[in-house]
Amino acid sequence: xxxxxxxxxxxxxxxxNYLLDEITGFHWENxxxxxxxxxxxxxxxxxxxxxxxxxxxxxxxxxxDTFYMxxxxxxxxxxxxxxxxxxxxxxxxDFLSLFGLSVSNFQLLNLNDLPWGLGLFIFFIVSDFVQxxxxxxxxxxxxxxxxxxxxxxxxxxGFAAHLRYHWMEPIVYKSMLYIPLAIIGGFTVESVAIVxxxxxAIGHLNHANLGWDYGILKYVFNNPKMHIWHHAKKxxxxxxxxxxxxxxxxxxxxxxxxxxxxxxxRDIPLGFLGDEDFPKDFIHQELYPLKTKE
Numbered sequence: 001x002x003x004x005x006x007x008x009x010x011x012x013x014x015x016x017n018y019l020l021d022e023i024t025g026f027h028w029e030n031x032x033x034x035x036x037x038x039x040x041x042x043x044x045x046x047x048x049x050x051x052x053x054x055x056x057x058x059x060x061x062x063x064x065d066t067f068y069m070x071x072x073x074x075x076x077x078x079x080x081x082x083x084x085x086x087x088x089x090x091x092x093x094d095f096l097s098l099f100g101l102s103v104s105n106f107q108l109l110n111l112n113d114l115p116w117g118l119g120l121f122i123f124f125i126v127s128d129f130v131q132x133x134x135x136x137x138x139x140x141x142x143x144x145x146x147x148x149x150x151x152x153x154x155x156x157x158g159f160a161a162h163l164r165y166h167w168m169e170p171i172v173y174k175s176m177l178y179i180p181l182a183i184i185g186g187f188t189v190e191s192v193a194i195v196x197x198x199x200x201a202i203g204h205l206n207h208a209n210l211g212w213d214y215g216i217l218k219y220v221f222n223n224p225k226m227h228i229w230h231h232a233k234k235x236x237x238x239x240x241x242x243x244x245x246x247x248x249x250x251x252x253x254x255x256x257x258x259x260x261x262x263x264x265x266r267d268i269p270l271g272f273l274g275d276e277d278f279p280k281d282f283i284h285q286e287l288y289p290l291k292t293k294e
Contacts, residue, residue: 029189029190031073031074031193031196032074034197034200035069035070035073035200038197038200038201038204039069039159039160039204042159042201042204042208043158043159043208045205045210046158046159046208046209049210049211050209050210051209051210051211051224051266052156052209052267055156055158055209059158060155060156061154061155061156061164062158062160064164064281064282065160065161065163065164066160067282068160068163068164068165068282069160069162069163071282072163072165072167072170073163108183108184109122109183109184109186110184110185110186111187111191112186112188116191119186119187120187120194120195122184123181123184123187123191123195124195124198124248125249126180126181126184127177127180127181127195127199128199128246128247128248128249128252129252130176130177130180131173131177131247132245132246132247132249132252133176134173134176134177135247136241136242136245136258137176138169138172139241139245140241144168146288146289147166147168147169147289148165148166148169149272149278149288150164150165150166150285150286150288150289151164151165151166151169152231152270152271152272152275153271153272153275153278153285154207154271155270155271155275156270157207157208157209157224157228157231157270158207158208158209159204159205159207159208160207161207162200162203162207163203166286166289168289198248199248202221202222202247202248203247203248205223205224206222206223206224206226206227207224207227208224210224211224211264211266212224212225213226218250219250219251219254220249220250220251221248221249221250222248222249223250225261225264226244226246226250226253226259226261227244227246228265228266229243229244229260229261229262229268230242230243230245231270231271232265232268232269232270233268233269233270233271233272233273233275234269234273235260239258239260242258243258243259243260244258244259244260244261245258
């Protein structure tokens with residue numbers, strides 16, 4: 001018990017100091033100012049090249065989604081995620097030790113042994129593929145879908161909608177990623193930062209008020225014209241669990257037949273069936289899955 005109390009203490013103290021350093025210090029992998037910079041750039045693109053020209057600069061729920069951005073990327077970690085992540089890692093390692101094992105026993109590949117570009121590519125591909133599968137689960141399992149509804153309650157798309165999600169989602173994503181990333185250990189702080197900002201930029205663009213599909217690259221990268229169909233309120237019965245689950249890459253949807261872009265979806269209604277009764281404010285959106293049984 002003393003070990004886990006120490007994890008609790010060090011998690012909060014360590015992350016608080018890290019967050020303070022992010023806000024007061026400047027370095028190339030700074031996540032705080034990186035989020036602001038990427039957001040401003042993509043927002044600027046929205047204003048210069050708006051797809052829905054009648055959509056307001058401060059669209060519906062703009063400020064709610066802006067709050068979600070900073071809450072989910074920074075405050076959520078401080079409140080709960082870092083402690084839970086460190087505790088889960090310690091519990092898993094303690095469980096393995098009962099059998100004389102450690103995480104290193106499962107490592108099939110060390111990215112440090114590969115050329116830097118190849119290691120970075122593998123890290124990115126594995127992370128995105130696992131998250132694509134996790135995203136599918138969020139739509140297919142009713143319990144998880146209740147949490148994911150928060151993200152799909154967006155009614156007007158804009159860059160900040162990317163980070164409107166329930167606090168449970170990163171727990172699910174991180175849990176699903178833990179073992180695959182342990183198998184391919186050796187990724188550096190720099191590679192994590194590159195993958196993070198790449199995914200952040202692509203995700204912002206996917207949700208932005210932009211009518212881009214990147215031409216032939218649409219079969220590789222997720223894009224605004226594809227992702228808007230993921231948020232469509234009404235889909236054919238043949239795809240009742242959703243479509244276009246890609247986060248950064250669209251290639252998984254094309255490979256596994258979950259792609260769906262029937263026509264230009266610029267003005268399609270967004271949301272989900274029954275979203276008229278879904279809470280409109282942050283607190284009640286966070287509480288909704290805890291009080292709802294599917």
